[in-house]
Amino acid sequence: MRIGELAKQTGTKVETIRYYESSGLLPEPARTQANYRDYDLSHMERLTFIRRSRALGFTLESVRELLRLADDSEDPCDAVDEVASAHLVAVDQKIADLTALREELSLMLQCCGDGTVGECKIVSALASPRLPGDAG
């Protein structure tokens, strides 16, 4: 299978596939006589794993580790569980941060009347280190 075909099958850009190869995430495939990359099923499975992990927010560094762990199929899967659990914690933290930020933003927007920039509460809220009335 050529790179364009693999790209279509997995919903990945051609350049991204080459990038994964250069980063050591995807093994170098065989080459045709024309020096085209020639992929097989194992490449497709590995790329699917990578894309799925990325879609779930794992960094490439974590994907690299997950792949390494997944390669030893007789090892206990504690380590896999640990990587994924740590990621869940990080995602929860990010959601919490964004939610707090969202509240501040929303409060700020509610204060905007239909006046001029000079009177605008958004502008003055941004100009002060903390939102007026904000604890902490």
Add this chain to the structure above:
Amino acid sequence: MRIGELAKQTGTKVETIRYYESSGLLPEPARTQANYRDYDLSHMERLTFIRRSRALGFTLESVRELLRLADDSEDPCDAVDEVASAHLVAVDQKIADLTALREELSLMLQCCGDGTVGECKIVSALASPRLPGDAG
């Protein structure tokens, strides 16, 4: 005020302040005889505005626009409101995306027993393009 002092006052790194200047967000300050940057109150206010906006998740490009809009204090503040509202929508979207991702991740983790990597449901979930039992 020298750059180190401004950095301390606003909780910004010295390099970041210079970066904002080179990006055109912060006007070039006067220089002392020793060629040190010499800041006044207006710089501190502008930097505070930038940092507050960044903390609320605005991109530097948006900050640039907000600053431009805020500079004409007699204009109506509709445009400011629009930039901030658009950002709120984007933040809401990001929270929704992360929350969906969090659910998938959590489901996946619940399936992990204490077996080997070969049997691990996390590994097989990552290897399939969609989570088994996932709609869509």
Add this chain to the structure above:
DNA sequence: TATGCACCCTGTAGTAACTATAGGGTCAGG
């Protein structure tokens, strides 16, 4: 006077995870 130290300067390169471009080669159809 020398020297050490904290501070400042410019300019450049590194980070994450791609994406885009330049400049070229391969191959099937018309």
Add this chain to the structure above:
DNA sequence: CCTGACCCTATAGTTACTACAGGGTGCATA
């Protein structure tokens, strides 16, 4: 023979900083 779709490598761009390298300034101290 030519066009167009595909492939190749190598390099630079993106965001918002951060971290050097290599050097200058200015004050206090030995």
